[in-house]
Amino acid sequence: MTGPDPLLVPAAPLAGDVDVPGAAAAAGEERAARTLTRSPWRRPLAVIGLVVIAAWVLIAVFAPALAPYDPLAQVAPKLLEPSAEHLFGTDNLGRDVLSRVLYGSRLSVPLALLLVVLATVVGTVLGAVAGYFGRWVDGGIMRLTDLVFAFPGIILAMAVTAALGAGLRNAVLALVIVTWPSYARVVRGLVLSTRESDHIQASRLLGASALRTLAVDVRPTVLGPVLVLSALDVGNAVLLLSGLSFLGLGARPPAPEWGAMVSAGAAVFDSWWVGLFPGLAILTVVLAFNFLGDTLRDALDPRTARALRG
Amino acid sequence: MSILTATGVEVTYPGSGRPVRAVAGVDLAVEPGEVLGLVGESGCGKSSLARALVGLVAPTAGTVVFDSQPVEALRRRARPVAQRRLQMVFQDPYSSLNARRRVGDQIADALRLAGGGGRRRAPAAVGALLERVGLDPAMQTRYPHEFSGGQRQRVAVARALAADPSVIVADEPISALDASAQAQVANLLVGLARTEGVAVVFISHDLAIVRQVADRTAVMYLGTVVEVGPTATLWEDPQHPYTRALIDAVPTPDGSGRLPADLPGDVPDPAAPPSGCRFHPRCPLVTPDCSSWEPVLRVQEPGHAAACILAPDRGAPDRSTTGVPS
Numbered sequence: 024m025t026g027p028d029p030l031l032v033p034a035a036p037l038a039g040d041v042d043v044p045g046a047a048a049a050a051g052e053e054r055a056a057r058t059l060t061r062s063p064w065r066r067p068l069a070v071i072g073l074v075v076i077a078a079w080v081l082i083a084v085f086a087p088a089l090a091p092y093d094p095l096a097q098v099a100p101k102l103l104e105p106s107a108e109h110l111f112g113t114d115n116l117g118r119d120v121l122s123r124v125l126y127g128s129r130l131s132v133p134l135a136l137l138l139v140v141l142a143t144v145v146g147t148v149l150g151a152v153a154g155y156f157g158r159w160v161d162g163g164i165m166r167l168t169d170l171v172f173a174f175p176g177i178i179l180a181m182a183v184t185a186a187l188g189a190g191l192r193n194a195v196l197a198l199v200i201v202t203w204p205s206y207a208r209v210v211r212g213l214v215l216s217t218r219e220s221d222h223i224q225a226s227r228l229l230g231a232s233a234l235r236t237l238a239v240d241v242r243p244t245v246l247g248p249v250l251v252l253s254a255l256d257v258g259n260a261v262l263l264l265s266g267l268s269f270l271g272l273g274a275r276p277p278a279p280e281w282g283a284m285v286s287a288g289a290a291v292f293d294s295w296w297v298g299l300f301p302g303l304a305i306l307t308v309v310l311a312f313n314f315l316g317d318t319l320r321d322a323l324d325p326r327t328a329r330a331l332r333g
Numbered sequence: 334m335s336i337l338t339a340t341g342v343e344v345t346y347p348g349s350g351r352p353v354r355a356v357a358g359v360d361l362a363v364e365p366g367e368v369l370g371l372v373g374e375s376g377c378g379k380s381s382l383a384r385a386l387v388g389l390v391a392p393t394a395g396t397v398v399f400d401s402q403p404v405e406a407l408r409r410r411a412r413p414v415a416q417r418r419l420q421m422v423f424q425d426p427y428s429s430l431n432a433r434r435r436v437g438d439q440i441a442d443a444l445r446l447a448g449g450g451g452r453r454r455a456p457a458a459v460g461a462l463l464e465r466v467g468l469d470p471a472m473q474t475r476y477p478h479e480f481s482g483g484q485r486q487r488v489a490v491a492r493a494l495a496a497d498p499s500v501i502v503a504d505e506p507i508s509a510l511d512a513s514a515q516a517q518v519a520n521l522l523v524g525l526a527r528t529e530g531v532a533v534v535f536i537s538h539d540l541a542i543v544r545q546v547a548d549r550t551a552v553m554y555l556g557t558v559v560e561v562g563p564t565a566t567l568w569e570d571p572q573h574p575y576t577r578a579l580i581d582a583v584p585t586p587d588g589s590g591r592l593p594a595d596l597p598g599d600v601p602d603p604a605a606p607p608s609g610c611r612f613h614p615r616c617p618l619v620t621p622d623c624s625s626w627e628p629v630l631r632v633q634e635p636g637h638a639a640a641c642i643l644a645p646d647r648g649a650p651d652r653s654t655t656g657v658p659s
């Protein structure tokens with residue numbers, strides 16, 4: 024990432040505004056968008072992430088066409104080594120591991136996205152309410168986040184899932200309970216800091232109600248950082264969901280869920296292929312989302328955007 | 334009749350230690366269509382007073398009356414319609430405009446709120462406002478960062494004008510701008526007062542500018558007004574030693590090479606103001622009584638009052654012009 028980028032040089036006049044606090048926000052967003060779209064090849068990690076995610080999305084959509092066997096059917100002797108017929112071998116019940124890994128993408132990726140969306144919505148709403156109303160509402164919601172933060176996330180999620188009953192739906196619910204507070208914290212801070220800014224005060228003097236300024240003036244400031252946080256969190260969500268399934272609290276057998284498959288593989292450790300391939304699937308998805316989220320964060324942060332542009 | 338009156342206004346901020354009384358009892362009256370300059374060093378409470386005048390902070394004591402109605406501090410609800418004609422222009426035009434919205438949208442919002450009209454944008458009305466502040470109406474589709482500092486401050490003035498104000502409180506409106514833009518924005522504000530009858534409270538630490546633009550000037554020191562009067566009188570015959578020191582500190586570009594006189598010492602901590610006259614530790618004319626006697630504004634001549642032990646009462650108070658209710 025060295026040397027000037029010819030594609031980005033024409034944008035230089037705007038860079039003069041970087042030192043200006045108010046303008047930096049809007050100009051920064053434009054710059055970030057440009058940084059991301061104009062020369063993607065400067066950020067190979069982001070491109071790799073994007074390609075891998077796109078591949079998994081395609082696999083999820085076309086799994087029935089791609090998978091050589093029914094993921095639930097016992098099609099062969101159990102624990103066959105990888106071969107031409109069964110590229111990833113077969114598992115302890117004689118099911119085709121490749122087919123199960125491919126079908127697993129239909130569970131892990133959409134559920135992780137759903138989890139992140141739910142956590143973002145819940146956290147943003149509660150954080151905005153806390154920052155906007157202040158006083159005891161703020162105190163109450165923030166103590167609630169403290170309470171959640173005080174537990175190790177996966178342990179709390181386990182406890183909640185166990186209480187609700189094992190299952191993917193309850194696992195997602197439990198993880199929403201574990202993950203919303205980080206969004207609430209960020210949003211509350213942003214609402215608090217923008218609430219007192221001059222342009223909000225000016226709107227108020229012109230006759231806008233506090234609620235209106237929240238919708239018109241505060242919302243755009245909050246949205247960008249929250250989206251970055253969400254993007255960074257998808258990988259984490261995949262891990263947490265697989266983790267719960269690994270522990271037997273998420274997907275119920277025989278559902279082809281990666282975490283559950285790794286768990287099954289751990290029981291038959293000599294047959295390495297049973298656990299390795301679903302594990303690799305988790306690894307690639309998590310890495311891909313983290314690459315993408317990191318790049319997004321760097322591009323939106325004016326301090327690192329410059330380095331990113333070279 | 335005064336359009337905006339402050340009576341005994343105090344603003345106190347609770348601190349970690351002692352509460353800070355940023356404004357310690359200010360009486361001030363603004364007449365329709367005048368330019369009232371408010372000067373003082375940094376930290377003397379000018380901005381706190383400005384915020385209290387428009388209702389952005391609630392005074393801990395005293396009242397502000399605008400157009401015969403008490404100004405209420407802003408809470409969650411929208412500001413009463415009658416008070417929307419009391420507007421403010423902020424120091425920093427980079428932060429007083431929303432950087433993510435087109436300036437036309439922001440001005441249209443202001444128009445909508447002021448008129449209570451429909452939801453439709455009114456590009457013509459927005460353009461007219463931009464023209465009033467000397468900008469091209471076509472600029473309404475631009476974002477704030479596409480303007481220079483001076484243009485941005487003019488956009489902020491245009492937005493305030495959307496509310497059809499009768500008073501604009503301008504808190505250091507030009508101190509963040511470069512020299513050429515300073516003159517433009519100052520002239521714009523004064524022009525509003527002269528041609529459209531908008532009263533302007535022009536807050537600045539720059540005495541030279543205030544002398545140019547203000548009809549009357551009030552001098553603040555550590556939360557109190559120490560002298561108020563017609564700008565010319567105040568400049569030629571300052572009654573308070575602090576006013577005199579401020580005037581002497583203005584550089585004179587007459588080629589004589591004379592350096593401005595320095596005022597010794599720093600502004601004391603407003604959380605622990607000196608006893609008696611707040612200026613006495615720095616005053617060149619200090620008397621033994623100054624540390625025990627707290628001076629009040631006393632009339633020197635019609636419309637001119639000072640708060641100093643050496644400036645005794647010299648006339649019957651003339652409330653309509655001094656703006657100093659007793």
